[in-house]
Amino acid sequence: MNSTQAVAHILQKLGDKPAVIATGFICRQAQAAAARPENFYMIGSMGMASSIGLGAALARPKRPVVVVDGDGAVLMNLGHLPMAGSFKPKNFYHIVVDNGRYESTGGQATISKDVKIEAIAKASGYRTAVGVATEAALKSALAKLFKSPGPAMLVVRVKPEKGEAPPRVTDSPEEITRKFSAALQKGK
Amino acid sequence: MKWTSAHQDNARRFAAALKSHGFDFYTGVPCSLLGALLEHIASDRTMPYYPAVREDAAFGLAAGAYMAGRKPAVLIQNSGLGYSLNVLTSLNLIYRIPVLAVVTWRGHGPDAPEHIVMGASCLKLMEDIGVPSAAPDTLPDLESALRQGVHVTNVQKKPFALFIKRGIFGQ
Numbered sequence: 001m002n003s004t005q006a007v008a009h010i011l012q013k014l015g016d017k018p019a020v021i022a023t024g025f026i027c028r029q030a031q032a033a034a035a036r037p038e039n040f041y042m043i044g045s046m047g048m049a050s051s052i053g054l055g056a057a058l059a060r061p062k063r064p065v066v067v068v069d070g071d072g073a074v075l076m077n078l079g080h081l082p083m084a085g086s087f088k089p090k091n092f093y094h095i096v097v098d099n100g101r102y103e104s105t106g107g108q109a110t111i112s113k114d115v116k117i118e119a120i121a122k123a124s125g126y127r128t129a130v131g132v133a134t135e136a137a138l139k140s141a142l143a144k145l146f147k148s149p150g151p152a153m154l155v156v157r158v159k160p161e162k163g164e165a166p167p168r169v170t171d172s173p174e175e176i177t178r179k180f181s182a183a184l185q186k187g188k
Numbered sequence: 189m190k191w192t193s194a195h196q197d198n199a200r201r202f203a204a205a206l207k208s209h210g211f212d213f214y215t216g217v218p219c220s221l222l223g224a225l226l227e228h229i230a231s232d233r234t235m236p237y238y239p240a241v242r243e244d245a246a247f248g249l250a251a252g253a254y255m256a257g258r259k260p261a262v263l264i265q266n267s268g269l270g271y272s273l274n275v276l277t278s279l280n281l282i283y284r285i286p287v288l289a290v291v292t293w294r295g296h297g298p299d300a301p302e303h304i305v306m307g308a309s310c311l312k313l314m315e316d317i318g319v320p321s322a323a324p325d326t327l328p329d330l331e332s333a334l335r336q337g338v339h340v341t342n343v344q345k346k347p348f349a350l351f352i353k354r355g356i357f358g359q
Binding site for chain 1: 242
């Protein structure tokens with residue numbers, strides 16, 4: 001399973017749940033799979049998806065908030081995991097698509113193969129933290145993920161991508177903020 | 189540390205001002221110059237405070253809270269501005285996500301060595317990246333600077349840095 005396939009499965013399972021999506025090709029793949037107004041596409045500030053999603057979850061405790069993170073991004077700010085584990089928002093779901101690469105800068109390797117990110121999440125206080133590496137396991141994990149309270153971590157190990165990246169995110173950052181804010185505040 | 193009654197009085201009044209302007213989500217990393225204010229916030233259930241692991245994380249939490257409809261304030265020491273630069277320049281300023289940053293001004297006047305460089309640079313740093321700021325001297329000036337900050341965040345949708353000098357909320 002590569003990252004395009006994993007991201008497609010994840011976006012399909014999100015429904016209308018607001019999701020903060022990490023910088024790089026994950027954003028482009030998410031836009032290609034499902035260009036939803038509930039997608040907050042990070043075009044900069046790598047590593048910040050998890051804290052942005054956490055802040056949204058804390059501020060709107062009755063609705064699920066999802067982070068679709070990358071291995072490079074989550075490793076950059078591991079300290080955010082204990083924050084989620086300490087504040088314990090039940091509506092916070094943290095998915096990490098781990099392809100072991102900084103794909104958008106030329107495919108350089110991260111150190112993720114030497115690190116059990118889900119173990120760090122569990123030690124940080126996440127209620128559940130699991131890792132999957134096949135399409136079948138991902139589908140099964142996604143079917144269960146949102147049925148239990150968070151904070152929950154799902155690490156999805158994928159093979160590096162071959163071929164062209166999908167197009168860059170088309171919305172301006174201001175547009176992304178406007179749409180995502182409306183999605184987060186719907187039904188307020 | 190013990191805060192003087194002057195510090196505590198300033199903290200009480202500034203907290204009331206923050207609430208009257210609608211701020212309802214607080215995060216940050218402590219500085220002793222914020223001492224009495226942080227103590228007041230910790231005792232006030234209408235001022236939810238989330239201790240961030242680092243200052244950039246505080247800006248991240250605030251950004252998420254803002255988009256969810258809250259009005260966030262970040263409380264940090266100026267040393268944390270360095271960590272926060274990437275969030276200010278490639279999140280807040282381009283996504284038009286405002287935040288009130290209450291930033292202590294260590295290194296303003298004689299201070300420990302680790303604060304000298306940032307103390308001399310922090311105002312210019314904010315100016316260089318286009319974040320409006322104010323550095324008031326007294327509590328009335330502070331309340332007026334807060335009103336300025338509220339205007340910047342509400343209308344311009346930019347972050348605003350409100351610099352807190354030694355002696356207002358702590359030493």
